[in-house]
Amino acid sequence: MSATALEGALPHEAARRERAPSVTPRVVDGAELGGRRTISVDVCVVGSGAGGGPVAAGLAEAGLEVAVLEEGGHHPSGTLTARPRDMSTRLYRDGGQVVTVGTPPIVLPLGRGVGGTTLVNSGTCFRTPAAVLDRWRSEHGLEALDATTVASLFTRVEEAIGVRQVTPELAGDNAAVVRRGAEALGVSGRHLFRNARGCVGSGVCAFGCPSGAKQHAGEVFAPRAWAAGATTYTGCRAARLEVERGAVRAVVAHTAAGGRLTVRARHTVLACGALLTPLVLRRHGIGTASGALGRHLTIHPASAARALMDDPLDPWRGVPQSFYVDELADAGILLEGIAGPPDQAAMATPGQGEVHRARMLDVRRWATFGVMVADSSSGSVRAMPGRPGGVPRPLVRYDLAAADAERFRRGFALLARIFFAAGAREVLVPVAGIPPLRDGDTGPLDRATIRPRDVKAMAFHPLGTARMGADPRRSVVDPDLAVHGVAGLHVADGSVLPTSPQVNPQLTIMALATRLADHLSTRG
Template sequence: MSTPVRDTGPAAYRDGTGTFHPDHRRIVDGRHVDDERRITVDACVIGTGAGGAPVAKELAEGGMSVAMLEEGIWHETSEFTARPRDMMPRLYRDAGQTVTAGNPPIVLPLGRAVGGTTLINMATCFRTPERVLRRWQREFGLDGLGAPDLEPYFRRVEREINVVQVPPDIAGENARIVERGTRALGYRGDYLFRAVRGCVGSGVCAFGCPSGAKQHTAITWVPRAWAAGATTYTAATATRIIVQHGKVREVIARTAGGGTLRIRCRHAIVSAGALLTPVLLQRLGLGTRSGQLGRNLSIHPASAARALFDEPVDAWKGVPQSFYVDELADDGIILEGIAGPPDQAAMSTPGSGEAHRDLMLRIRETASFGVMVSDTGRGRVHTVLGRPHIRYDLHRDDAERFRRGFELLAEIFFAAGAREVHVPLAGVGPMRDGDLGPLQERAGRIRPRHVSAMAFHPLGTARMGADPATSVVDGDLAVHGVDGLHVCDGSVVPSSLGVNPQMTIMTLAVRLAYHLLGAPAPTHEPAPARIA
């Protein structure tokens, strides 16, 4: 019997049908809960992002009763105005200003709503690279997580969120410029695969998709969890996990309305993300026996270069993140598209005063593209006055990787016809007429303080591993030494991935649910026609 094949081409990308709409939204708004409520379920899932929502859905469909706790609130697609100044305070934690303390300080944006950071990410999907999975087995003893083992779960995730490839004609001129330069130089690159249905290229993925095309967890896994009987409690912050005789008994949450939820459960699944999960567990003294909780923080430092052309680019038209270049992927460097509306560009364009004004006056002719570095440095998350404090220093080797990435990107821009290229490295001025000298002269001399960067994809602060002495959870995401307590989010990923981690986290979440249900792997899922 042949394996069915799922279309991942242009027709599947443009097809806006297939989004699931439940008969009833099972939401309890914690802003209106001012009393104490007692709830009994099989599983309590803390968080509704890439880890929490898939495991909640699969457990509910498998027959478990499930409660989901979410610190943020539910947002209707109709609320998304496409204006960054409107949406950042609503959808981002700390209005998008979560910042690391270190050299240099790095902004690390996180979502705070039903859907978590999937609500504001670019929907880019890569499977976990096989070299990374081999490293996990070799260094962390994680057997059972090889590519063949995960294949059925990858396929299930890809079908659920409709992972399809961006068609060139909707990618936008910004992407086509980089494709042109990449092809001219013979470098490796391709159009990205994304989780969408009926994408129209509105260009504001990072501020809530106004067309409802992006398949974030709030319109995929969460509604299907509701249909299977799960309930989402919004504006509810988990404060305690009661463990008696080594077993989870209860989760206690505080609501924004001043009330309390007491949730009796056999399974507590913490999915608050790599920055908040360790803070919660540290406060409760859970998962601390190895001394690794909150440590081993990996982020995905990223920055962007700009190039001026003679023709209109209008980088905000089309899919902001639609093309990638992996010519230097073996060295931990990947180029991915990044763009946004003019008011976002105004915030991120370097310089000030007249220099900034001049760049903004030429914004229509400006292309923008990102450099992402698989980091070698590691940070730490701990609690200061009840809030996560993130200490992270960019490694000197990673600063040099940024220089190399920008050199490659500048070469590509010039091959595509750029007149001028600007990179956000201190001491490197504008480059003109194909001259890469300002970057090449700084080889080996770029220091972390010279790099202007953001970061995404925090990982590793409750890392998984076979040895309880060096890890927080085991290969099945169970916290060592506590029966019924699991962690399912980016914090369990034990190393930098080098690619966007959404698929990895969702796949581990589905695998966890099948493990808790005692169910065999879903081997019936269709194979993708193509995948990154």
């Protein structure tokens, strides 16, 4: 393509023009499915994200007939505008405003569409730490997840989704600030690994990749499934399971057109996510015997600090999450990059009136970086009252533990020192009672006793509400992700993780889903 043809194009627009869809999507829009319809397949997969995507692709490629039910829509890269105000309502459940009930309330954004939350995450890919896998084997009887098996699964997934390390050039100046400060202090950090091919640093990962570079589940696994004959039904929300003689025989979904779609299948895989899968199971009294269903929720709470630098750094240019600091990883604390376009920054920048206006006028000079803690806290999810006979909505209860509030304090104290070492003039920490930090002084933060209610946080990784384990008295699914005591039903999403993996979980979920696809394909 000539330079003239691309003249005036934004980077993501140029990249998008060079990508042609290799597979015709096999998508049926639920907005066009009125009345009642019944289909029969080998496997019904409910959800198309990090869990459902690999399962659907693997089983379709093994020759099984697969139907995927997805509540959201299909959003090809050409339909993504890179404008947060447009994309938030289209790509997120409830416009990204799912909030926990507890102290403090925590916003828990969830993706909604083909690709699930992988459609709107930052693409960060970590393998599950060895110490976490050791704990799962010793405490939860997951002996099958030995180091060799898991390493092989990770390699397969990484190759499929194009995992590679972010280059310094693509990381952008926001990451360079923290890298410079970390190196000055001798603090451990490096550029992150992400699932992207041909990334152009559009800076809007959280609102859908407009270039098509991010290799999310809808970009990789859905086309593989379609090429092998699978069909995705969008705008279809699973309402109930049909259970006969201890086995799941069908899934009944409500369509966007007000119709009903019944999918009869020999195998059903729930991949609705850690907040919705427990509601589907509990509605039918499935998985309740152990008392674990809907409990043990971890969310990986996170928050972000800002630093005013001398020179413009345009934090929205480059990969938003491209560098991390693991100096405190043994304490369950990771520092990870976070950034976004100015309208996103306007919502997150602290202050009111003239204070907020002044900070936004200087938005080009504000660096942003996040603190994420592996929570010792745990919460629960249950159906929200008041919807008899309807599709349940999640009510999430979660209280931040005092130990996790202290982790935030330690993380922010380290981040503030890193910012000052990089030349910051001022550091803003989203913790009540902590004034703006200036002149390299982190004393107010070092001396503070942080209460849970003082922390302003978000979270992006709900996990653990249908955890796997060998003992049916302590878990919901077995090591092969089959629901204890029910034939024909498996779960493949973040709900099966027994504990927090202490890192971004998408690679872990995809690896477990790949293993499930292998297992089911041998059973036919």
